[in-house]
Amino acid sequence: MPHGTITRGTTNTNRLRRVDRWIATLPALRTAVSPLVVDLGYGASGVTAFELQHRLARVRPEVEVVGLEISPERVATALDQLRSVHAGSTGFAADAPVSFALGGFEVPLPGGRSATVIRAFNVLRQYDEAEVPAAWRRMTGRLEPAGTLVEGTCDEIGRVASWVALGVDGPQTFTLSLRLAELERPSIVAERLPKVLIHRNVDGERVHALLVELDRAWRHNAPLSVYGPRQRWVAAVRTLGASGWPVLGPAARWRLGELTLPWSSVAPRGFAWE
Template sequence: MAPRTARPAGTRPVGTPTRGTTNPNRLRRMDRWIAAVHGAGLRRAERAPTAVDLGYGAAPWTAVELLRRLRDDADPRTRVVGVEIEPARVEAARPYERDGLTFVHGGFEVPVDGSPALIRAANVLRQYDEDQVAAVWARLCARLAPGGLLVEGTCDEIGRRHVWVALGPEGPRTVTFATRLASLERPSDLAERLPKALIHRNVPGEPVHAFLRDFDRAWAAAAPYASLGARQRWIRTAADLAADWPLMDGRRRWRQGEVTVRWSALAPGSY
């Protein structure tokens, strides 16, 4: 099992508790993307890579699922540590510990030994002010192993709509929009799930607003493809969008209901 804690005795976790809302399979889209995009990085690690589920909430489902998905689809050596700032949530999760899965009390200091290959922080920063985000990102990125990945974002309660930022030790890299296509009316429906760094920037004059505007226009132009199914319409939309925006993925990921764009194209001026 992974070590329980690397936080010095007597120190307090950094951060504040979340509402704790969680559901089985809520983070499946994020997990699927992590395994596909970062799986090779996990496999290159000399030692068994450690993945952190930061702020997993009132129930341990997302950590349990992350272990299974990363071991099945990325690297069978992967260990997962669930980190929660509420001690009662940690105690409630302990019966679910198994080989490769442990739960510890902590926050943004990420109290695990060594440097994690992955930190996933889903639905954690929504309660913070926007001007706090950059410092949290920097703190978490500083905990990553060389070549490691921080994935921070937001989804709805059952995981149909998701937007996340991927960051390396050097800072933010990409933004991914992911959705259950059958439930999508237009791409800008995802705006309500923008991560904290972007959600208040969805106003005229900001890059993310322009991106979502162009996304909707491409979706409308691709309406004839709807007769072939929502997936084909999404693929056509993404192909058209790529003519004007630096998309970082291709048809294989688009088929999953995803579009990933370079962070620099959407970044507010303060980042």
């Protein structure tokens, strides 16, 4: 039986575009001999799996995507969509190597293959925080040795997102990605933090300190708004780095509204991978 709890199934076209373009930069994807990417818990529609394959194929044309759901009804719906894709009646390539199957955190794959990347978005929100490490360990156990699990959350239309990247040895980085146009304050991401962090936005926790400092840097660089929100955001990220936060580059990613830091910068107090 698939391991996990059924989600609400909320799915929207382009909802996961921010994380998809970040996944496209991963060394795991770019160097894998035969890249296999899993869209875990894709929801009521298989569209995010088709979009994922379409975006990643720009850097790895041979990439395969497998969509997994614990609901047989959702798998049946996605297979109907796949038939339409194969018939050439959609905007996706008719020969796109996308498939769908029943599965959860155990990540069952054909032939016992391991995954290059597992994208698990909006699947842990309904779980208790204490259940997250076990789910992470189970999913990372299905990765290739150099593979990456990307687990996170976003809003319904994909304008606010954040995620944790993990390897087989545990969490590596934390990323937030925001639509900069009309952004009032970066801490809006607090509503869409991964489950392991969403209840830690309180005094004494690292992620809270990060959001406080990021808001401060955003306000400090408000005069740069006359040049556009991207310039203001890049300056805010530089300000954050200058204040001691170990911001990761390159700056080209900052212009997309992204900010990435080592996991240790935001890890909850008392968090243990083992």
